[in-house]
Amino acid sequence: MDLNRPFFWMNGVLATDLIEVTSDPDALSDGGFWAVSTTFEGKYTFAKFATVIRGASFPETGEWSGLTDIWESSIRQANFEEYVNEIKAQIVQGNVYQVNACRILSTKISKERSLAPLFLKILGKNPAPFASYLKLPEIEIASASPELFFSREGSDIKTSPIKGTRKLAETGSSFSEKDQSENVMIVDLMRNDFGRICKTGTVKVSQLFRSELHPGLEHLVSDVIGEVRDEITWAQIFEEILAPGSVSGAPKESAMKIISDNEPNDRGPYCGALGWIQGDLASLSVAIRIFWRTGEKLKFGAGAGITWSSDPTLEWEETELKAAKLLSIAGGFRSDRWPFGSGLFETIRVEKGRPQLLREHLNRARKSAGELGFEIPSDYEILETIGSLDEIELGRLRLTFGENFQVSIDPYVDASHSARVGLQNLDFSPDSKMHKRFPYTSNLNLLTEARINGFDEVVIINQGGKVCEGAVSNFVFRIDGLWVTPELGAGVLPGIIRGLIISSGLAIEAEIDASELDRATHAFALSALRIAQPVGELAGRILQEDEISKQWSDKLREILHAHSIG
Template sequence: MAWARFSSLDGGVIEASGVDAVTHDIDDVDSGFWAVVLTFEGDLTAVRMSSVTRGPGPTTSSSTWPGASGEWSASLGDTAYVEGVEEVRERIARGTVYQVNLCRILGSEIPEGLSVRDLGDVLARGNPAPYAATIEIPEAGLEIACASPEVYLVRRGRTVTSSPIKGTAVTADRLLPKDYAENVMIVDLVRNDLQHVCRPGTVRVDHLCRLEAHPGLVHLVSDVTGVLRDGMGWRELLDASFPPGSVSGTPKHTALQAIADLEPEARGPYCGAIGWIDADRDEALLAVGIRTFWVERDGAGRRMLRFGTGAAITWASDPQGELAETELKASRLLSLARGTARG
């Protein structure tokens, strides 16, 4: 049965079930409650859910997830990733780009019958996240367990907020000047994106480089808010701001070209947008699709569990340090998925 669980705007939980409609056109999202997945490449799947309940806090069941015990492959091995970082630094030296988020996709074969709903419960217990989502909607080809700490867009009426994360370390005292520079660059990009669709003078930075603690990590987070102009709807908002700046780079168009040149696999839901739109309430929460697992078939028909991890590359980047950051970001989540870390 189609089922999904999301974080709500007030810190509670939304659970939805049943399918009324499936669309790949954002203009169809004009009434009802929709589960929404937008891949990094821009492919939208939105599902209008039949039944929606809202609760005060997270609820999980006793999971039967046995763990993804197979070997994990990577779209970019360690050597290739380091070479990619060096290539980005060369492009920065040439002046074509300032920052690129370079990612790699991991994959492990899993048996038929394993449910991402169970994996979502494991993540909720072992790596609680403020913008978590679990989506199991076979009718739409969606199997996703997301433990995202990052807001792409929150919408309340005409007010929209984006909260990019840039800067990651094990502890706050290990954050580098580079981390703060990354964040400020992306905040400037997000401000520019929102200014295309928001009323003049309404785009503001509410918080800059505030510190957030998450399981095993600390992040620098900023909040950028604006008020949409009359006539600006979801299509215009997504056209102006997608993909999220924190997982692409700046300037966005040359960063996206670098990603296309250097990453051998499509990112899919990873680094896209995952969440919900309630068109009746004129509310929405779309998380950046990081710390996210999804299921898909590979070319041989095998059922694969995928996971993405990456790092922001600037001129100050140390290639080995950026490789280590991708491993740091993946470590706890992969341990939970393998069944070797619980709680």
Template structure:
């Protein structure tokens, strides 16, 4: 309910990384109008992982009212009603996923790629199919049961006159942060139940992807300013641990001053290195050949841009909804040291807690 003395805002709610807003005003296509993000912020951003030629979109929404992030999000009419735990299906079953792992290992052996991230999309129908689920309610449930440093929600309902979107994320991974002219990234590579389970393969993979992030940042940063500020740090998250590194560099003045600076920054760094592979161009070709479902916002970029500041997460641990179907992506980085069964188990580990919370199988 609106506060006394106020009128109800237009539909739509957004909150990510210290910014919150409500009342969607407009949506812009970042591939066509990246200069729009220079002013009138904050803009809340979702960039699909998929190439535009395969239906991928890059969009930003502006809202009429900033909201204090400490203020609880508006309640929906019925709260979160998730799918049945047994309603989920996977775009790749176990045998198909393990076959994809073997194919990537063969491509590594041939010298085509060093690492490629192979993903699958879980999907489940939601009833009733004609109504939109309560995104803030799912976001609250995930925040209680799986708090994440880059969690958030973006929901603009259909029929508002503004391009609709429905994304709820519990991402632990920083894609890029722009602050004071410094661009920072925090790639994650290496996942296990505990620190003791992180092995040589995890550390080698993290170093490889950290180097790729360093190369990406060098494309838009002042020479000599890009540095690895933290390498192979162990971060604990609910139910698992990650290896996380940090890379930072000072952005070139002409890039910062350019009206299309976000086209340049995303052009240099997107898609995120940790969810594509190395070399990135070869990994993307392999991903396109092996994966059977579009990733959508999963593995893309989710967050906000506000003037000369921004914070975008990698869209992992992310749910998105459309056409009566709730989706969730999970994947693993494949190298020569990968074992197909263990990589499948890693995708199960990454999905277990979040899908359990969304399905009511786990209590928050």
């Protein structure tokens, strides 16, 4: 099958041999098979195909190579939170009850790249009940929609709005009051929409508040059914029910105005309808969790339903949650240059274009991957990818292993001062520290908090009162004349430099009680990037930086040099 020619696929329905494309809904009355894509703003695209095969697998494609650029958001977090507060103000004024606030993420993609390999990867990694793919001369969409907008069999119709989203780890408890009230609002809206196209007395809520499990997420779903009026046309149906209530708001007209006033870009096919119609049969999804192409831009939308009880920061985080899985499959980076989703990572120091201790980093990554079930490419592929990067005199190389293998490199400048380090009590599972994993948000937040408090780093004290590690560092202390680093069992990442100083005899590994830090005379913060930064102050107490520190540091540098040429 020629993947460059127009075709459509959804739930085993494969349509090929394009006949025509029109925006006229009256054309749908001819009984032919039409692929349907509508925009949130009300533009229709109907594509008629001559050949339809049911029970067909999606055509085989080549492998999807992950994207490598940053995904830019149409709305920054601060602006999105202002948008949420504006919606809440409109709710207080009685103008609206609920609004679905959205933002669009976009990244670069060449015109020659097909989204078909991406869609095939999505089918394997993130199967969705209404996953679909549409390729037309002016449109290409790869959808992982979980939501039924409109199904029809004869006169029987159904919609299944989703309102309420949470992580799979939170399953087993009831959805929040906010999720349930939001779901009820949209169910009422859809009942109202169906009431305008259905026979009197046939519109019913067949099921309220059922749970659906999807990859990484759990959704709260309800079902509304009805019987359409005799002789009603598709044009009349679309006029009354678009845009989908679950992605607009209630009342719909007021919500649409607030969306238009506050969102900087049209949503386009995102939040429209996507699927097929054939006579009095139809299956249309709400076009969420979709990738679509606009020129040399690939776009993806994410949104959250806003009610009076919404917390602006949590609503932003909900959009992040909804986007994370699929964007991790597509590849590319967040604005902070971290990948989406989860996985393993290695941060490597680059000197004169050469990654330092690369073998040790890859060995650690492969060990963790074997225990956690991640895939690590071959050494050849990793080296080839690193070799394609611009050579840099001193830099930070980051390798990430998640849904895609990705690399980034940035210039780095060594710290010219000793570190001021505080103490931080923290309750955590020691096993959580055994692997270098992303998201790395909690570690970075801890580092940010330390810097707000005037420190460069913190030494974490676990719930047992034992010294473990820092936000982004291991530590080594000179206590009672011995160089000692905390044992792994306290909750310590097996750092590369940490392992090197133990294997070379520069330090021993032992349990360190927090009270023993009062006897520390010297200390270093260790990391593969900074190597060993002297600690000048620990919990308000000045430590020594003298010939003992210099000799220890010089010896470590000699060992590193031997490794770099060995």
